[in-house]
Amino acid sequence: MYGLSQFWQSTIGKKIVMAVTGIIGILFVLGHMSGNLLMFKGQGAMHDYALLLRTSMPLLWAARLVLLAAVVLHAVSAYQLAARSRAARPQGYAKRAPQVTTWSARTMQAGGVLLLAFLVFHLLHLTVGAVHPAFTHLDPYTNVRIGLANPWVAGFYALAMVALGFHLFHGAWAVTRTLGVARPSSQPLKRRVALVLAVVVAGGFLLIPIGAMVGAFPEAPALVDPSSAAEGH
Numbered sequence: 001m002y003g004l005s006q007f008w009q010s011t012i013g014k015k016i017v018m019a020v021t022g023i024i025g026i027l028f029v030l031g032h033m034s035g036n037l038l039m040f041k042g043q044g045a046m047h048d049y050a051l052l053l054r055t056s057m058p059l060l061w062a063a064r065l066v067l068l069a070a071v072v073l074h075a076v077s078a079y080q081l082a083a084r085s086r087a088a089r090p091q092g093y094a095k096r097a098p099q100v101t102t103w104s105a106r107t108m109q110a111g112g113v114l115l116l117a118f119l120v121f122h123l124l125h126l127t128v129g130a131v132h133p134a135f136t137h138l139d140p141y142t143n144v145r146i147g148l149a150n151p152w153v154a155g156f157y158a159l160a161m162v163a164l165g166f167h168l169f170h171g172a173w174a175v176t177r178t179l180g181v182a183r184p185s186s187q188p189l190k191r192r193v194a195l196v197l198a199v200v201v202a203g204g205f206l207l208i209p210i211g212a213m214v215g216a217f218p219e220a221p222a223l224v225d226p227s228s229a230a231e232g233h
């Protein structure tokens with residue numbers, strides 16, 4: 001236990017926690033983005049996907065707990081690392097000309113906060129349905145089609161996905177630095193794996209709000225009576 005607490009207290013320990021929880025997040029968004037593309041196959045495909053996720057409720061809840069723990073640990077270590085770095089240099093630099101940085105790196109904190117706000121809204125919108133105008137349990141196709149028909153909501157989703165792309169671009173690269181698995185490259189566009197990951201994930205997700213705006217998801221009658229929403233999510 002002592003070792004674990006010492007690990008958590010150390011700066012490198014927090015960075016490793018950020019890296020490992022970041023990898024969990026990357027795997028999740030890759031899977032989730034691919035699943036969402038089933039919107040283009042139609043209502044039946046999305047319904048089957050929703051049922052597949054619920055094949056085993058204990059497993060689903062275990063995955064949800066791991067994801068929740070990953071998000072909390074990622075955000076807490078990010079906050080503590082930022083506080084530590086501020087405390088180490090309370091004055092700030094009189095003149096600061098960073099040698100190697102990207103817009104992506106400079107917006108990690110703001111982007112992270114935006115993504116957290118998005119996540120809370122998103123769960124209330126498409127999982128719980130509390131802020132959705134016509135939520136139907138187990139009919140994600142209709143929920144997404146109606147939920148993102150509002151241009152403000154679609155715009156917020158699109159903005160959050162762009163922020164996710166930038167966050168992933170810097171984050172995926174930072175993981176390789178923390179874990180020491182790649183030779184450092186100072187040229188942002190040479191970070192090919194991070195760039196491809198960011199473009200594929202953000203681009204794939206972005207197709208959904210764009211699709212909703214251009215009418216790519218034809219109307220289909222809702223699958224389940226909304227009154228059955230009490231069954232649980």
Ligand code: HEM
Binds near residue numbers: 143
């Ligand atoms: C265009 C972007 C997105 C769309 C259209 C979308 C769509 C959905 C839908 C339809 C569900 C409900 C699935 C179901 O209950 O069967 C869902 C759940 C969820 N989404 Fe997203 N999503 C998007 C982006 C994201 C992003 C970027 C994240 C994470 C950063 C995320 C995290 C989650 C989580 C954690 C759940 C709950 C899964 C569960 O425990 O049931 N989503 N999403």
